[in-house]
Every structure is written in C-alpha cells, then in structure tokens.
Amino acid sequence: MPPSCEKSLMRIMPPMPPLRSHTRLPLYHDFLLTAVVASSRRCISTGARQSDAPTETYEATRLKSLNPRPRKPLTKEQRDFLSSALRVNQTGELAATLIYTAQTPPLVNAHPHLRPLMAHMYDQEAGHLKTFNSLITKHRVRPTALYPLWSLMATGLGWSTAIMGREAAMACTEAVETEIGEHYNNQIRSLLEMFEQWEAEGYEVGTEFRDLISTLRRIRDEELEHLDHAIEHDAKEARPYWLLTSLIRAGCRGAIWTSERV
Template sequence: MFPSLSTSIRGGVRARVGGRAARLLSSRPHSSLTHEMGRADRRLDKVKAEVDAVIALARSTSSRRREVEGRREVKQERHDEKEEARVLLSDLRTDHAGEYGAVAIYEGALPFVKSAAAKAFVKEHIDNERQHLRYFTHLLPPAERTSLLPLWKLAGWTLGALPSLISDRALFITIDAVESFVEEHYNEQINPLKKSGKYPAIRKLLEECCEDEVHHRDDARLRHSSPSSSPPPSPLLQGIEATWRAIVGGGSKGAVTLSRWM
C-alpha cells in the first residue's frame, strides 16, 4: 500500500528539523497527531480525485475528438477543456519522471561525495525527493507513467555520480543547474492553473514541491558560491562550469519532452 501523505510529511519534517525538534514532534499527544494525519490523508484524497478527473477527461480526448471532428461538430469549449486535461496529464507524467530521476541523482552521488557536509546534504535532500516520488507514484497509475523510467534511473545515477567523483563543488553546481530547470518547469504548470482556477489541490501540491526544489537549489548554490566554501574558480573553470550547466539544463529539457510522449 502506498504510504499516506501524513507518513511522508512526518518523515520529511524529521529530516528537516533535526533531533530535538523531531523528538518534540514524536512526543505530541497521540490524539493530536492522529488528527493531523487524518487531515493530511483527506488532502491527498482531494489531489487524487482531481488527478483521476484529469485522466478521465484526457483519455476521452483522442477517440471522442475523432468521432466529433468526423461529423464537423466540434464544440470549441469542450475541446479546450479536453486539451487542457491532456496537457496537464502529460505535465504530471513528466513530474513523476523528474522526481524518479532526482532520487537517482542523489543515489548516484551518495557513494562518491568527498566530505561529511556533502554527504549530509545528499541524505537530507534525497529524503525529500523520495517523498515527492511517493506522491506522484500514488497519484499516477502505471499506465500513465513514462516508459523511459529505466533510462532516467541510469541517467540520473550517472549525473549524480560523475560530478561527485570530481568534487563536492561539481555536485553542488549540478544540483543547482537541475533544480533551476525544475523550478521553471513547475512554474510553467502552476501559472496556468492559477489563471484558470482549475484543479486547486493539484496546484497546491505542485507549489509545495516547487518550493522544496527551490530550497534544494538555494542550498546547493550557497555551498558552491560561498567564499568560505571554496576559492573563486579560475576563468577557465568558470567557462567549464557554465558549459556543464547548459548541458545539464538542456538534457533536463530533453528528458521532459521525451517523457511527455513515451
């Protein structure tokens, strides 16, 4: 059975707030914690209901549209609703693929990071990415997921391992580049939902996931750009890093495009 949203939240909170606060959370009265868990489960149920509605509408698009267009009786408003659902479903498919790949990045990095601080960074953020992946795995049935997950697992693992073999700084720059793209990708989904007012539970989940990804990016950026963390790179190294960031961003964009349709 898929872990409840509340279970994931409790695990994520403990990972973020540290030992003392986690112990305080664990010591909360059982009735209070149970009530909080129930609210979280109901919230996930709302997201699931909206996703199921999107899937039902998007699935009806192809066959239904061919039938109606064949009779030249297309109703534009209904057509637009179905097209919006189809686009949103493809977005959710890419979100699942992205979180799947993100977990693989940190799994690839973990055996090779150089310092205790970098290892702590990886362990903190991989817990959060696993939480995101649990959400999307629960929300999207297997038939709606990309068939390229084995490829993204290999690509993600490699993307985490290679820079970690070079230096902690290389890993942080890679995470910065990945999460910069992810923030943009999430906002491309969130902004139309804000404008239309549709699927508010889905939008809220996307906003919270995006907020987490921005935190990952900012944490990585602080670690590789802080003067106290490493000396300023040479002009040659700056050029190499800029090229690498462009490669990572372009690869992420290509992965999203493929995951929409395969």
C-alpha cells in the first residue's frame, strides 16, 4: 500500500485498544467475582454456625442432666404430715365404702332405679381405698388404731340413713362429701405450699410428689361428683335436713382429727 494511502486509512480508523490477556477476566467479571466470593464466605460461615448450634444445645442438655437440682430431705414435721394424711385418707375411704355397702340393700329395694348410681359411687370409693392401701403399704405408714370403731360407726350410719329414706341417705352423702372435699383441698394446698418453697430454694420436686398431688386432685373431684349426685337426688328434702347434716359433718370432722393422730 502506498504510504499516502496508509496515512489516510490511519486517520479514518481509531486506534485499537491494547489486547488483554485471555486469562484475565474483564473488569465487570472482577466485580461479580468479589461479590460471589463474599457471598460464599457468608454461606460457609452461616453453615458453620448452624451446624454448631445443635452441638451447643446438646452439650448444655448433657451438662444439665449430669448436674440435676438436688432434692431437699423431708423434715420431721413434713414426714408426720404426709403420714397422717395417708392414714386419715385411707380411713375415710374405708368408711365411705362401708356407708354405701350398708345403704345399698334397703335403698335399692325401695328405689330400684338408684342401683346404677349406688354401684357407680361404691366402685369409685373402692378404687380410692385401694389407692391409699397401696400408698400406706409402700411408705410403711401405720393405719389408724381405731379401725374397728370407724368400721362399726360407718356401717351404722349408712344403714340408719337408708332406713330413714332416700332423701336422708342422699343427705348423708352430701354431708360426708362436703367434709371430705374440704379435707382434700386442705391437703392439696399444704403440699403445693411445700413444693413452692422447695423450688424457691432451688430444690427439685420429685415425680412421686407430683403424682401424689394428681392423685389427690382426681379423688377429690370424684368425691365432689358424689356430692352433686346427692343434691340432684333430693338430699336437701331430708327432714330434719339441717340437724342431720350438721351431726354427720361434725362426726366426720371428729373422725378426721382423731385418725390423723391415732
């Protein structure tokens, strides 16, 4: 090409930029690469933290299981309270089964429709008695020394109120269950106060004590169910209602007080 033509061509065409090495990424690729690397680092870091989290939780749980909270030994007063509670509860449930046993024949003969109700209440009381028989045996609690006396009095109360009529028999149930329900409430309240004190001091409340609370609540609720049945079947129509229920309730309180101690 003539020199004049070459010069003309150079004036028309802009100069070409210097060639980059094929191994070097363009500038915008460099920018994206930086972002991708940073994102990858964040992902790796996050993944590491997530994988460590279960390990920390497991380790904390393992240490906690190796160092459980201690359990506070019972004081003499607390042991005496629990022993008297189990003793009087067993006595009360024995009396209840004997009352229903004595009431059922004359009451069902006169009012056959009451047979299912009497059987239902008796079965529940028998279950309560079985529970407390098991507990006093397990914990080696001495039963009341007045077992024969309470048995005789409960049988006499059941038979005499049934002879007086359906309303008197139901009034007897109402009076007895009113006192028994209040008695169980007092026991539950005392135990809950004891447990709250232990937990405030950093002690563990054992499963056995929590099971005892659940048992007392269940039995109390069933006793109060009997109270409702008695009222539904005209307990308040008994004559003389006030005198009859007052005497029975006073007798129950006396039996509870005595059985806690003897």
